[in-house]
Amino acid sequence: MTISVRKENDVAILDLSGNLVLGDAVSTFREKISDALEAGSKAVAVNLASVPFVDSSGIGAMVGARTTVEAAGGQCRYFAALPRVVHTLEMTRMHEVLNLHPDEASALASFDSAL
Numbered sequence: 001m002t003i004s005v006r007k008e009n010d011v012a013i014l015d016l017s018g019n020l021v022l023g024d025a026v027s028t029f030r031e032k033i034s035d036a037l038e039a040g041s042k043a044v045a046v047n048l049a050s051v052p053f054v055d056s057s058g059i060g061a062m063v064g065a066r067t068t069v070e071a072a073g074g075q076c077r078y079f080a081a082l083p084r085v086v087h088t089l090e091m092t093r094m095h096e097v098l099n100l101h102p103d104e105a106s107a108l109a110s111f112d113s114a115l
Helices: 024-038 056-071 083-091 104-109
Strands: 002-008 011-017 043-050 075-079
Touching: 002 024, 011 024, 024 043, 024 056, 043 056, 043 104, 056 075, 075 104
Parallel strands: 011 043, 043 075
Antiparallel strands: 002 011
């Protein structure tokens, strides 16, 4: 798993590439979320377009990231998930918990302007 971080206005965008699974991938994801918050970002968007597979640990990390960002007074969005990942999230009903958007533009537009 590789994760690059970029800024779009005041939003930290994490571009993930590779499987989000137990081990280094989940640890790296959690670190990047923490880094974004420590850098002062209150809005975090996670690009899943290059994530072909997510296991239960990856789903847990996604939910944990949302919780961590919201506990810090921010908002977290996920976008551009591949059909297999969307299906996994639907099977586990996590699509109801995560703020999932079809593309980057809709994810960015969904952030509260008060942040």
